[in-house]
Amino acid sequence: MTQSKWLSAPRSVLLAMTVALTGLLSGADTAGAAELAKNLFGAEALPSAVAPQSYGFYSKGCFAGGVGLPLDGPTWQVMRPSRNRNWGHPAMIALLEKLSRDAVQDGWRGLLVGDISQPRGGPMRTGHASHQLGLDADIWFSPMPDQPYSMSGREKIGAVSMLKPKSLVVDDRRWTESRARLLKRAASYPEVERIFVHPGIKKKLCDTVSGDRSWLNKIRPFWGHDEHFHVRIGCQPGSPNCKPQHDTGRGDGCGKELAWWFTEEPWRPAKNPDAPKARDIMTMAALPKQCQAVLTQPSPPSFEAALFKGGRAPVAVATAPAPEAVVPEPASPPAPVLAGTTGLPAFSAFAETPQIGVPVPRPRPGP
Template identity: 50%
Template sequence: MRQSPTPRLAAALFVGLLAAATGIGPVFAETPAKTLFSAERAPSAGGTQSLGFYSDGCIAGAAELPPDGPNWQVMRLSRNRRYGHPATVALIERLAGEAARRGIWPGLLVGDVSQPRGGPMASGHASHQVGLDFDLWLRPMPSPRLSVEQRETYPFRSVLKKGTFTVDDRIWNGHYLDLIRLAAEQPEVQRIFVNPGIKRKLCETAGRGRGWMAKVRPFYGHDEHFHVRLFCQPGSPGCKPQQAVGRGDGCDELDWWFNVALKPPPPGSKPPKPKPPLTLSGMPAACKAVLAAPARGSARPDAAPAGSSTGMEPAGAYASAFAPPAASVPVPTPRPAR
């Protein structure tokens, strides 16, 4: 019986077919790294190591965040992006429990963490590559809890007034500030990204004792979720740290954001030239070994551990617009701007 190609073999076949069809060499036909890493369905065997930078790296031996916990639910399960450093998984679980204990929110909706072996994603992020980033949706977990199917379509919700960079007070309340503050006060957290409009709201309402605000950085988007980033963790000497945040509350940066960065470009200006997709040759050398390593609990590199979710279940279980093709050759798509 003829077997369908594994994800890694399918990616390799794509490279060969492209080179044969175009006559170009393998260096120029190298598959985008996002295709290779998004094809991996399970973490690599062995110890945990974050390798490289948050936007140029991978993770070996990633831990898996359970899709459901006492005070959290992972969203968009078909993306298969709920893996990270054990410290990341532990932080998510701790934040969810503490937010519920303090009466901030009954539960957290967890967005993307990282892929099973990290690396660039086919859509949605430039970072989240080394298992030290995760997104928390800016809406509490509803009751009753969401089913697997509902989590594929449950809508994002911005906390800004439509068409503005101003927080909508019909949505926002003090619990949003409390949750972001709780996350920022954790010692593992290096910084948090929020929309400039949210940062302005925090500057206006944080009150005294605002040292935690230094970690909360304004950035494009991030109006329906906030992004938490951990420091490089002990035991990962190949992890490249990010520059430290300043000592102030960061509120003095907002004039630049609203007066320069968020202004529409002048009429007739050319859009920025997109960067070429990251390839494996441009990533830390150790990431090649991460891709080649066997999956945890299996002698076959492309087999997921027994009983784990592969993200390639039959339609009706995890099927969605975000689900990777189960049997077709991966086709590169443009790197998202965000």
């Protein structure tokens, strides 16, 4: 299923019932509180058209006022578009576009962007535990090819591991200095707080990076992440209810904390492998109370209106009234806006790299 087909899906009947019951009942016994959050947030096709704000923590929260990374750009492609996970806080999407442009200097024709977040964040039906606040994004270690992938290709093409088979060691036949430069570039942005990579990749960097090693502090080892790296930015201005992570401290992270990953302990089998994952039991009652309201906020009038327009361009606002209204399906996947095109916003995503800031939303329309 392509992303455009997602947009024709009607609102969940269960969500409508939840909204109605929320006005009549209170407390943790409401229907909304009892419903699995992953089902409600997974049913959303578009973000909410309000000022951007993240609620809760990276693994237990949601966000409002998100925008979408266009599926195609001059220096990026979105992979697995049918998942409808190319949405994020405007600051996150701005950073991804900036990184894709700046990475050209590091030998990258373009980036293959994996999952960012669902349109309104929240827990996902499958996959990640985090990516709930619109502040996380996955980028493949494989570069964008000269001939862009087709929509079907993006669903089938697999990412390539940077490790030797069945090992914790980087395969030098696949690893290149351009990948190290890309990680350094991403870590150089002040918005970025952490970049998760496989412990073997972190060790490779620790063993080979010379000169300035301060940026290695942001490179954090974690399970998986051998085929892609995970960029995380901090809580953004205007989000007082976003819970930040603890500070990463000082140093390059190449000492005892990295050595632990090469002991037996991190890789022991789970004591209870059949235990349910958090997303499989997380109800709306477990999320910040604002997340219930996020589900009922109005959407932009169309998929195109919800896409990020670059730089400090205003965030799309809703003109369609009811949340349960069906969003019209576009005739084809949206094409990128090219420089010189009629209607180009004042700050273009494809112009020279701007100084990234937090986009200023338009005022929400009155009643």
